[in-house]
Amino acid sequence: MRILHLSDTHLERTDTPNKYGVNATDSLRLMLAELRHLRDVGAVVVTGDIADDGAVEAYTAVRDLVGEFARRLGAPVFYTTGNHDERDAFGKVLGSGHPEPVLVLESEASERAAVSTVGGLRLVTLDSLVPGKVYGELGARQLQWLKGVLSTPAERGTVLAFHHPPISLDISATQPFFGLRNPGELGEVIRGSDVRVVLTGHYHLQLCGLLESVPVWVTPGVVNRIDLTAAPGTERAVRGASASLVELDGAAGPMFHTFHACDPRAHETVYELGEEQVAAFVEREA
Template sequence: MSLRSLHFGFQCGALQENTTVLVQLTDPHIVAPGRLLMDRIDTPALLASAVASVRALQPPATAVVLTGDLVDRGNADEYAHLQRLLEPLTCPVWLMPGNHDSVAAMRLAFPDHTELRPVNDEALSPYVLWVREVAGMRLIALDTVVAGAAHGSLCEHRLAWLDRTLGVEPQQPTIVAMHHPPFATGIGHMDGIGLREGFDALADVLRRHPQVERVICGHLHRPIVRRFGGTIAMTVPSTAHQIVLDLRTDGPPAYRREPPGYALHAIVGGTVVTHGANVGEYGPAELYA
């Protein structure tokens, strides 16, 4: 049997037309029309390319989640621009904030996005916390934002909410989405604005709920994976610029125009398999001879 036959046979056996594909886009840092991020990076054009890439996926995306830093300054004109850029997506699109976002402005800009509505609990109402079902997968958004700060935190109220929410469906494969990753990465300047409080308590919650297949995060603008709380925690490339891979403790804050990217979290064989995708033109697909 040829390599091509083996490859094709594996694909047909593992991925069916009804495969659940959750796409994760993160950190697009959209600016107002006519502007560039830091006067250098065309983040709207880059997000438009990522959206076109998602639209071309086969099988099609079941849903898309954006894990924070949706815009750069939290302004209404930026969110209006983001809304237009996301319009070509025909599947459900769910939003959550990062440290560059304004929850109040997000809620005003996306009134039809029920996931942004406050939880009916005074202690939790400032945060964006939600649960969605994705054709055999459960997705939980856990807000890590500290208003007005770059770093993240998890208070006892949010952690208790997560614990209760996970306890409702203990058998269903689940993904927990956050903006700030709950672990140090070795990139010093980013770790300084990472999740400063609540990571140990979060690990304890996750260990009590083994159905959690992934903790998916943004913020780092790089693909990074670590074992955490009995599951796999990971960050995903930005649809815009990437943070320079520099593991020196005193490495300076820097970015590079590496290819933008995103992640696909697919249910394959009853479990979650994560794929990385780059955005850009790399020529047509070519069959193995």
């Protein structure tokens, strides 16, 4: 089983450059064009921040672009929410995030979480969105639902996908504050289960770690990436669309590979935040 993992497309309401001068739609088109030679992909997973401002038009554009690409692969597409997403607009275009879910979470908050089975592999998408905040959280209702889902093992195990990583790097000025707020509670639910890997996004860079001995993969963003060679306490974003291939089977699985689009303007600075700007941003969101 191979999974193509995309995240953080950040499409705008219209096909125009964003406030940083990056056209997110062009970044997605370029990344998909670079991936045209991929074969034997069983699923495409997009882990949130699909629309930059929650616009229906942005969800429609991503659905159409990624959907057309995935149809050529013969692979279903699964979507999760991110902190930039808006649940009602997401639902209008993408529904539960699954084309044919076998189970959908019913909650008062209308969280977008669902379960599907692909070739014996169970794929569970969760909703870590906290409206108005950059950090994420999985609420008690959702975790209890997930515990029930995992109580019965799947034929080929389970993949979890959501936006906010339950791991972080201390050398990043923002990751320790902007990830999943309750990784320990999630860890208790997946401990001893058949979860094979956790797929996330949000940080706009690749990162791998463990949660209860389960590999956690953070795929870099499609719209841009974060460059951690910036001075301590600052943050720099640079041009460059990226995606990941997750290889689950084989003696060495799971394995993770990162693709970078051949952009002639790759590595150009998109924005920089100084220490005071980062500190103010973190304090406001904490």
